[in-house]
Amino acid sequence: MVLASPKPIRSSDGILSTTVELPVVDLNKKGDRSVLSKLIVKACEDFGFFKVINHGVNQETIARMEEAAMGFFGKPMSQKKMAAPVYGCKNIGFNGDVGEVEYLLLNNNNATVNSSSIAHHISNDPSNFRCIVSEYTQEVTEVACEILELMAEGLGVPDTSLFSKLIRDSESDSLLRLNHYPPLPIPIPPIHHCTNDFDNSSNNKVGFGEHSDPQILTILRSNDVAGLQISLQDGLWVPVIPDPSAFFVNVGDVLEVMTNGRFASVRHRAMMTNSQKSRMSMAYFGAPPLTARIVAPPVLVTPQTPSLFRPFTWADYKKATYSLRLGDTRIDLFRNR
Numbered sequence: 001m002v003l004a005s006p007k008p009i010r011s012s013d014g015i016l017s018t019t020v021e022l023p024v025v026d027l028n029k030k031g032d033r034s035v036l037s038k039l040i041v042k043a044c045e046d047f048g049f050f051k052v053i054n055h056g057v058n059q060e061t062i063a064r065m066e067e068a069a070m071g072f073f074g075k076p077m078s079q080k081k082m083a084a085p086v087y088g089c090k091n092i093g094f095n096g097d098v099g100e101v102e103y104l105l106l107n108n109n110n111a112t113v114n115s116s117s118i119a120h121h122i123s124n125d126p127s128n129f130r131c132i133v134s135e136y137t138q139e140v141t142e143v144a145c146e147i148l149e150l151m152a153e154g155l156g157v158p159d160t161s162l163f164s165k166l167i168r169d170s171e172s173d174s175l176l177r178l179n180h181y182p183p184l185p186i187p188i189p190p191i192h193h194c195t196n197d198f199d200n201s202s203n204n205k206v207g208f209g210e211h212s213d214p215q216i217l218t219i220l221r222s223n224d225v226a227g228l229q230i231s232l233q234d235g236l237w238v239p240v241i242p243d244p245s246a247f248f249v250n251v252g253d254v255l256e257v258m259t260n261g262r263f264a265s266v267r268h269r270a271m272m273t274n275s276q277k278s279r280m281s282m283a284y285f286g287a288p289p290l291t292a293r294i295v296a297p298p299v300l301v302t303p304q305t306p307s308l309f310r311p312f313t314w315a316d317y318k319k320a321t322y323s324l325r326l327g328d329t330r331i332d333l334f335r336n337r
């Protein structure tokens with residue numbers, strides 16, 4: 001794992017960003033599990049984010065999922081809209097958040113895709129689409145579980161399946177989100193302009209605004225178009241260099257609570273950066289069952305590190321999440337005073 005110190009740079013839109021080498025975890029190097037688990041723990045403590053290479057998910061499974069998603073996003077808008085509420089365009093959540101994104105939001109047990117009325121608006125071959133989604137989610141769930149088990153080991157949690165069993169549960173509330181960001185429109189310079197007086201606003205469009213993910217763990221894969229940025233503790237934004245052969249993993253709010261704050265859920269956003277090609281990302285959000293109690297294990301709650309959060313269920317957390325705006329820090333509602 002390579003970590004370099006941040007080098008702040010000011011981009012044309014005036015936003016301070018930084019280049020930082022983010023942690024890379026090679027899942028093939030399982031020879032020494034304790035080294036690997038410690039690397040993962042360090043990455044989660046320092047960044048709440050890391051890149052995973054040699055993850056073992058079949059590239060064909062990924063390619064089929066990407067192709068099926070692109071097939072859908074390539075349909076005329078009038079057809080895509082018929083897949084609402086699984087399909088959404090620009091509107092994020094229910095409280096007025098918007099972004100330059102269109103998406104499909106599928107739940108784990110495929111209830112929505114199984115409802116034939118919606119499924120046939122997503123694909124001309126709904127049963128094939130269902131198969132592709134289920135194959136992709138199953139394989140990615142395995143990666144998520146493996147990482148969660150390594151995390152538990154690295155943290156010294158006696159039950160190493162404490163986190164993973166929540167997302168393996170048949171009642172898990174996990175989601176798959178397929179995001180499509182169209183190419184950024186090229187800014188048209190005003191006819192009478194002074195030098196350096198271009199309207200830069202469209203160089204700085206937000207695809208999906210700043211937020212943390214509410215769930216346990218997110219496993220993200222995108223095509224080769226840039227856009228993802230993560231926020232460091234000091235508020236600097238770090239652009240993540242795309243790598244279609246890898247997964248990017250981030251800590252969600254529930255894992256922050258279950259590690260009693262040892263790991264921090266990372267704030268991130270998707271910016272529009274490419275005027276030639278659209279960006280496609282596929283995010284798997286590993287979540288507990290609605291009734292699961294979210295609480296840190298005793299080993300992480302000591303007199304020196306007392307419990308930071310009061311116990312709650314995932315249903316309580318989800319309700320709070322949907323009552324707030326995208327960028328709100330909802331975890332604060334559950335802090336012990």
Ligand code: GA4
Nearest residue numbers: 092093094097177213214321322324325326
């Ligand atoms: C962010 C992470 C996931 O994409 C998501 C999002 C959800 C939604 O789009 O419906 C939320 C957002 C996300 C957090 C705050 C609420 C809920 C939109 C929003 C404004 C599917 C999730 O679970 O939380």
